[in-house]
Amino acid sequence: MTSLPRMGRRAAVVGVLGVLAATMGTGVATARPAGTTSTIKIIAGVPQTIKESSGIAFQCPANYVMIGRAHSGDENGGTTYYCARILIDGYQVTVNAEPWSDAQKExxxxxxxxxxxxxxxxxxxxDENGNTQYRTAYLTYQGRELSLQNQHTVGPYRESSSSSTAGAGELLVGRSHSGDENGNTYYQYATLVG
Known part of the structure; x- marks a missing residue:
């Protein structure tokens, strides 16, 4: 199956929704009256701990996103991932996975x-000389892509005893690290807009 570029996907979704609306004779989604906002709930799942130095690819369950990470010890220590699902007005947000990123030296x-x-x-x-990759996703709700705002960085944390989770309404969007397990790690979070 051919992968469409991001803008191509958006156009395809809009085109399909337009055809559905025309054939059904009704709108696909009900617009909210001006001045009202959606209720967004980010519901944490069960944390999962792995020994990531063994090369295990960790991915949140289907329709879950990462909201935090913790690590203890050197490269043989445990890494805990925190994932969550997102509901808008009680309905599940769809998580659309993208390909893995290019590898970079940790x-x-x-x-x-x-x-x-x-x-x-x-x-x-x-260890710190090994490679790291990330997998990202875009989020959709009722056929439209959601956006993020107010991106900010937290840290530094000493990697060997680090733990960071998103604040209210936030999702994990970035991470940086320098050195070995005693080096600094920073995390980036952004707020989901409904």
Whole structure:
């Protein structure tokens, strides 16, 4: 199956929705009256801990996104991932996975998800000289792509005893690290807009 570029996907979704609306004789989604807002709930799942230096690719379950990460010890220590699902007005947001990122050396790594995308997976192998990759996703609700705003960085955290989770309404969109397990790690979060 051929992968459409991001703008091509948007146009395809809009085109399909237009055809559906025309054939059904009704609108696909009901617009909210001006001045009202959607209720967004981010519901944390069960944290999962792995030994990531063994090269295990971690990915949040289907329709879950990453909201945090913790690591203890050196490269053989445990890494815990925190994932959550998102509901808008009681309905599940769809998480549309993108391909894995290019690999980069962990000891000098910096990754930020593309605009309006969130992190859903991470793959690391070995120590600080090993490679790290990320998997991102864009989010859709009732056929439209959602956006993120107010991106900010938190840290530094010493990697060997680090733990960071998103604030209210936020999702994980980036991470950077320098050095070995005693080096600094920073996380980037952004707020989901309904």
């Amino acid at each position: 000891s000098n790594s910096s990754f930020t998800a593309p605009e309006d995308e969130v992190i859903i997976g991470r793959l690391h192998s070995g």
